[in-house]
Amino acid sequence: LVGVSITGSGSAQLSRALSNDQLSQIVDTSDEWIASRTGIRQRYIAETQQSLSHIAAEAGRQALAMAKLPPESVQLIILATSTPDDLFGSACQVQTLLGATHAVAFDLTAACSGFVFSLVTAAQYLRQGVYQNVLVIGADILSRWTDWSDRRTCILFGDGAGAVVMQASDVDGLLGFELCSDGRLNGCLKLSYQSEPLEIVEGIQGQQGTFQPITMNGREVYKFAVSRVPEVLEKALFRAGKTPRDIDWLVLHQANQRILDAVAERLEVPSERVVSNMACHGNTSAASIPLALDEVVRAGKVRPSDLIATAGFGAGLTWGAAIFEW
Ligand code: ACO
Numbered sequence: 001l002v003g004v005s006i007t008g009s010g011s012a013q014l015s016r017a018l019s020n021d022q023l024s025q026i027v028d029t030s031d032e033w034i035a036s037r038t039g040i041r042q043r044y045i046a047e048t049q050q051s052l053s054h055i056a057a058e059a060g061r062q063a064l065a066m067a068k069l070p071p072e073s074v075q076l077i078i079l080a081t082s083t084p085d086d087l088f089g090s091a092c093q094v095q096t097l098l099g100a101t102h103a104v105a106f107d108l109t110a111a112c113s114g115f116v117f118s119l120v121t122a123a124q125y126l127r128q129g130v131y132q133n134v135l136v137i138g139a140d141i142l143s144r145w146t147d148w149s150d151r152r153t154c155i156l157f158g159d160g161a162g163a164v165v166m167q168a169s170d171v172d173g174l175l176g177f178e179l180c181s182d183g184r185l186n187g188c189l190k191l192s193y194q195s196e197p198l199e200i201v202e203g204i205q206g207q208q209g210t211f212q213p214i215t216m217n218g219r220e221v222y223k224f225a226v227s228r229v230p231e232v233l234e235k236a237l238f239r240a241g242k243t244p245r246d247i248d249w250l251v252l253h254q255a256n257q258r259i260l261d262a263v264a265e266r267l268e269v270p271s272e273r274v275v276s277n278m279a280c281h282g283n284t285s286a287a288s289i290p291l292a293l294d295e296v297v298r299a300g301k302v303r304p305s306d307l308i309a310t311a312g313f314g315a316g317l318t319w320g321a322a323i324f325e326w
Pocket residue numbers: 028029030033034037038111112151152155156189216217218219221222255256259283285313314315
């Protein structure tokens with residue numbers, strides 16, 4: 001068994017929605033501005049007692065249930081997140097919450113590309129025959145890292161978690177992928193640590209500080225996304241021996257409806273094949289792709305052997321695409 005098959009999906013159900021109208025009470029904005037520029041109408045905010053590990057585990061539990069895989073059979077958990085509960089990593093917490101006692105677990109950070117990067121990483125272990133049962137989770141609680149006084153960014157983000165189970169298979173469902181990074185554009189999107197000199201003992205200076213909330217150059221990120229995402233999808237499709245016409249479901253990172261429309265138009269993918277849930281969820285970073293995928297899967301829309309083209313893009317900058325059969 002040296003192929004990869006996706007056998008389940010899941011997502012956490014958050015219940016506390018924050019509408020555009022509610023946001024307009026704290027910053028100078030309006031539902032009309034946000035909806036027309038981004039397609040977002042509301043986003044979910046994790047409850048105080050909900051940790052990143054909790055919502056990630058909830059998504060993982062659902063995906064395992066769909067795949068009918070007991071947690072003890074999971075051998076690897078990759079948690080894509082930029083907002084762990086603990087900078088040392090949250091994947092081991094998720095492992096414990098799930099009771100996945102035999103799994104090795106680690107975090108993978110690639111911002112909004114994190115899910116695609118994790119999916120491709122997981123596939124390598126499966127293809128090498130190292131593991132047979134892998135859980136890939138994308139989860140972020142960006143509301144805890146957002147500057148709620150900055151109307152240019154606070155309107156965009158929401159909290160969420162989604163997951164897929166990937167298993168070894170005799171037929172390889174991951175047909176092609178392409179991953180990219182460009183650190184020269186790092187300044188466009190930051191959640192950075194800022195520190196000041198601190199004298200530890202006489203003659204030895206260290207640094208101590210804290211994280212600054214998200215900053216973004218929206219125009220640059222927009223330009224980057226609409227040019228790079230179609231390009232990376234075309235490359236991954238080419239590797240898969242497919243063309244945009246073969247796509248049954250285009251599941252892009254849910255950053256902005258205008259980006260989705262521009263990518264779909266460039267690839268000539270009809271809008272009914274483009275999955276969009278950002279009106280309801282906003283931009284949930286690493287969670288957005290598995291969350292969107294899980295919604296169409298649970299709605300019974302995705303049929304066996306459907307071709308799914310997915311692409312993530314975000315801070316780093318990072319971007320990547322994966323083409324797989326359901
Ligand atoms: N409400 C009202 N006015 C606003 C708001 C707001 N929420 N935000 C900005 N404005 C104002 C600005 O102040 C500016 O006013 P000014 O001309 O008087 O200075 C005007 O609107 C235009 O601002 P721009 O930033 O140029 O607005 P733009 O049309 O580019 O839209 C947006 C902003 C929606 C953020 C757009 O640039 C975008 O979608 N970029 C992509 C961002 C993105 O997708 N980021 C996430 C991807 S990566 C990841 O997921 C982490």
